[in-house]
Amino acid sequence: MWRGKARGLSFLKIWGCEAYVKRLISDKLAPKSDKEKEFLSKIKSGRKIELHEVREPPDHSVTAGIQQEPDTLEAEASLQVNESEVVAIAPHGDILILESGEPETYKEALESEDSCKWLEAMKSEIDSIYENQLWDLVDMPDNIKPIKHKQVYKIKTDMDEKPSVLKARLVGNGFTQIHGVNYEETFSPVAMLKSIGIILVIAAFHDYEIWQMDVKTTFLNGILEEEVYMTQPKGFEDLKNIGKVWKLNKAIYGLKQASRSWNLRFNQVIKEFGFIRNEEEYCVYKKVSGSKIAFLVLYVDDILFIGNDIPMLESVKTYLGNNFSMKDLGEAQYILGIKIYRDRPRILIGLSQSTYIDKVLAKFNMQNSKKGFVPMSHGISLSKTQSPSTPGFNPTLERNIGLQSAAKNILKYLHITTEKFLVYGEENELVVKGYTDAKAEYIAASEAAKEVVWIKKFITELGVVLSIDNPVDLYCDNNGAIAKA
Template identity: 50%
Template sequence: MVYLQEFEYNIGAKNDPETFLQAIKCNKSNLWYNAMKKEIESMASNGVWDLVELPIGAKTIGCKWVFKTKKDSLGNIERYKARLVAKGFTQKEGIDYTETFSPVSKKDSLRIIMALVAHFDLDLHQMDVKTAFLNGDLEEDVYMKQPEGFSSSNGEHLVCKLKKSIYGLKQASRQWYLKFHGVISSFDFEENIMDQCIYQKVSGSKFCFLILYVDDILLASNDKGLVHEVKQFLSRNFDMKDMGEASYVIGIKIHRDRTRCILGLSQKTYIKKVLERFRMKDCSPSVAPIVKGDRFNLDQCLKNDFEREQMKNIPYAFAVGSLMYAQVYTRPDIAFVVGMLGRYQSNPGMDHWRAAKKVMRYL
């Protein structure tokens, strides 16, 4: 679920390299190489692996480079990022991993905290955990091939014995959550019983909420001093980036007018990417996502080979999923029609597709 949602709000990156060779042969090769070098240095400073001989009977998992152009809320390029990812799909349960479950904060919790921030005029700050998954301690013996382009010059036959969880491992997100939970609990933060990624610290009349979404952290407090204390504590335990007052988190723009106690959430950039992905960028707008007289039923589903051929290359389920992501965070106004469209994902017809496009026109 973590990877699916991260993909959803990062939708639309089409020109990033997909392989190591593409990265070093493109016109931005220096930028991508520096990003890869920075990632390897981060791995070394975190003591992620040791180079060892592969034990007899043990098997290695592969790894690959994943490239991403990071952009701000306005779509401007912030930096070029290279992530070394293990090919966790080759792991065997009971050998390379056991438990994999890891919670993330719920959308409802985020909106409730934002409402409290607006109502009580709380300070709202954001922090980012650099290479978050590398903080998780690995309990199993996992051996990985050396990363492409950065093999040891005097030990190409050696393999990486992982000491820390790495992106792509099935248990990586779980190990990171367990590590973070242990650290933050030692600073008198209590976990919410209904949402495991919401924490609260109370000190006299001062309080602080902490929202964890994988590696993004939001801090909401009625005391600037307490926020500073929490930031210092986190920075001592993890490699953190202080983003200051929160303005853009998990693809959501946060607008605040503290004089009027107003806070707004917007996914404008994400919605633009969705429209571009489905070639709806220059469409004419619709006044409503659904109007009186619009009907959805099983008679509109596919009935013959001609209709199936028509829908063959139409990414209906992907479109509905993209609309759902906007709906659950910032656009409850499309909840009814998206719920209706979601009923026909297994066998959608052209009428359902036209209705999905109408929702995009409305957005």
Template identity: 50%
Template sequence: MVRSMMSHADLPVSFWGFALETAAMTLNRAPTKTVLKTPYEIWTGKRPSMSFIKIWGCEAYVRRQMPDKLEPKSNKCYLVGYPKETKGYYFYLPSEGKVFVARTGVFLEKEFLSRKTEKVELEEVQDPQVVNEPKLDSETGLQDVVAREPAREAQVLRRSGRPRFEPERYGFLVSQIGNVLLMDHDDEPATYQEAMNGPESDKWLEAMKSEMDSMYANQVWNLVEPPEGVRPIGCKWVFKKKTDMDGNVQTFKRRLVAKGFRQIHGIDYDETFSPVAMVKSIRILLAIAAYYDYEIWQMDVKTAFLNGNLLEEVYMTQPEGFVSPNEATKICKLNKSIYGLKQASRSWNLRFDEKIKEFGFIKNEDEPCVYKRISGSIVVFLILYVDDILLIGNDIPTLKVVKNNLGNCFSMKDLGEATYILGIKIYRDRSKKLLGLTQSTYIEKVLKRFNMLESKKGFLPMSHGVNLSKDQCPISCEDKDRMKLIPYASAIGSIMYAMLCTRPDVSFALSMTSRYQSDPGECHWIAVKNILKYLRRTKDVFLVYGGEEELVVSGYTDASFQTDRDDSKSQSGFVFCLNGGAVSWKSSKQEIVADSTTEAEYIAAANAAKEAVWIRKFIGELDVVPSIVGPVVLYCDNNGAIAQSKEPRSHQRSKHILRRFHLIREIVERGDVNICRVPTEENIADPLTKPLAQRKHDGHTRSMGIRYLNDQV
């Protein structure tokens, strides 16, 4: 209805909110087939009046307030809505670009209806995913809904100014502004029809048959006649080419996915939360494995979500291409969770947790997707990331037993020694007890996507002296339209994944540039491209663990005073290292304004101390790092912040600091953290709070473990 209203009216698309509000108001006053009253009458007890309703978007002449003698007595406007607070109409005045309320006007409804529209030839396109979906019976199941509450009259919504781009599945997006080129050459089919009509149809068909075999083997559904009043959710095929660490196509993956967005809370699903292992937890365990030279094996659960037990009654249409010819009218009553259902991930996680505990594993209280089993000197750790499993341990026969136990419960794929997980390549030199993590393949894809493969190589993620602010945001409409063509937010998101996994060296630059995603300017985009240029030079570096004589956690915290030019807030940063490499890091703008460097450093230290508490608890439960029984050493380069963290001093300078930041005193007092002084030149958290000269930046990032594997420690 809103689409029809907008297409017939000569109004900008930004008025869709007024159209939606008017449509809801009109439908609430229209009769229904199921009851003799309108929704408005059921809700208010009064019969609605329709005499005031006019054609939305029609032209109208509204009397001007106190016009001059020679000026027109009325303005030509457009009707755009009805105010709730008073009787009257919303009118849009194009000459002044404003919307106002008036009691009445002269409406040109007949001229609006009789005007001729341009003849537009439309090509009929039918979505193959919805061809077989059953139609909603308007006579079924509406009585209770109408009796409860009418459609709410929508509030006028403010349209976001965020630039929007087509998904990558549409091939490529080309912008001539700023030499930006987004391309996707994976040629993965988006629909079943594309897969069957493409050159690789045989491989996709074989993959789909394998998926259906898993469905039948797990008894995921039963075919039943559609129950009265039930509308089944749809399903679709999703296709993906899985590549190895070098980007070569390894397998043709397919997945039958339910259209879970049509599920109704309280009917089709209830709880949906499901945990996944944090990347920092994986890094900590890999650092420990490198130190003790543990085995690191990888397994993949085939069709993991099909193992979850479904508690609610959910009905789904039969999958396209595999409709039973003798039972075409029937639908699927789901017995197990399936990909796409809102509760699917939770159901799978609960089932896995139940089974793995039967094998003697204990869940880590501070990381629910990490399990351990220790028997004497035999140690086994298990990490679950949705359907990817890492097994870490020091006894090969025990690891084989665990793999066999998992294989007896679930359909598993043994991937041998772990070499590639979550887009991260794992390299080991067991003779030197070194382990390196790199995302060179992923970074290369990002560079290719943003046409930066042939760009100049950058030496720093952000140069010293670069000051970003909102003053650099576009002002003119021309500049705003030009910047909307720039995939700024997409570039930020792509860089962020690399930063979260293996690249703490770009944390500060990313923190600064990500603040302007809603309205980026040319200077902001240049700063993002500089990060990409730096990644091009350093894409082959590793985050290396190993070479340490003792397994000890050490933390560093730093702050940069009033870094943000827009609100004068400071920048916090911390990094924690284990076995020679960074395992946890963060660079972020502080939540409040600090009025001194000591206060900024104190706030940064408080946030770092909370992270240290989690690391100490998590590693302590692993029972393989003896040094963790003592406090975690947190290095800070500000004497005032160190003194304040140990006991309250200088009341005049600290009385205004929020109470929650004083938590660090309790943390220090109970022995979780020992905060110590470190010279500024040796504080490796420095590049997380400010731009540095290249020599200093490279030295600190090397201390975090970011280097080439052939470099000497």
């Protein structure tokens, strides 16, 4: 925001001036950018042009004979220009740079080549809001300032990172809310990854069904306890009541209390169907009926159904579908960036993060790097002084080289693990065991013991692992730590 004094305009460039385009691939001796003969001309106004149309072929004469290192780690990956980025010149002469075809504003959505699809996505969002009876159109009360909003556009991808659907989300500017006026509590729990892992192992051992559902327009289900007013969405105003505002009855994305409102609503609804919340993990629920048992795990809008009776699980799905707009995903295959592979005859379940790892490697240009066998090389010493102490501060190369080397080693190690799985199963009995190994052995053993206490309480409430009543073995390879314990 500009405050205090007028902003200078020296950074603006005229049409026809020299411009520079960042090279996608460069080496240590070559320039980082290519100079263009002429910037974009207004003659081409009104059409979309690809980035290569305004880029000169790079001059490789300086770098002849020099081999580029394949595992170069980009320090500022967010500044890298991808081939998927395009430059669009709007009819009025503005230049829009769009990444992956996702508009940043309502205007950009209307001027993009997929404008019809984005309009349809926005209409679908407004229809969902209307169906949920989210708002009442009212006159603006005195001394109350309504919050504003924006449309957030996203191209959703599947587990293989391929575009699947265009989504538009109406998001309130929650950062303008005032504590004690239009919001109070904001905390909302989510299921921990270790809890999900434990339940998946139990499901594999007992051969339980593992199903998955997705809640559509999740936060629109939360009921607001505070009075929140919002301006009418751009492009969907009531022309007969243009001066009125929305009084929100339910939460909307972007509000500070949106996640908490949804969690409270879901907790109320699922308990009415006979589920009991796990006191050690607030997003895990259990329902028992004779020999039938069902578990439910909630992570924001992702729900796992696990149980030994298909009709019972079907009844839970039907009940939730009557209360919320749901999408049935069938047997669970992908959750929180983790692929789930199951071999039921052998009582095995495998978890893989290959898609997520590939995404991280591509972000830092390490997808073609050498594969590493250890995550950390021996002898590397890291400290807080190697990290930026203030925003915008860049450590010198001498201070940062150790940190950069350590980061590259971790990414190389991740590269070799993309095809590996964390596999559970082939055990005659479910038994919790602990292992600890670190430089500070006694401290590590102490932290592991705390984790064991929590795991025992959590699994005890699940009620399906009989061995949890027995003492848990915690293995440590340091005699000093064992003696001190």
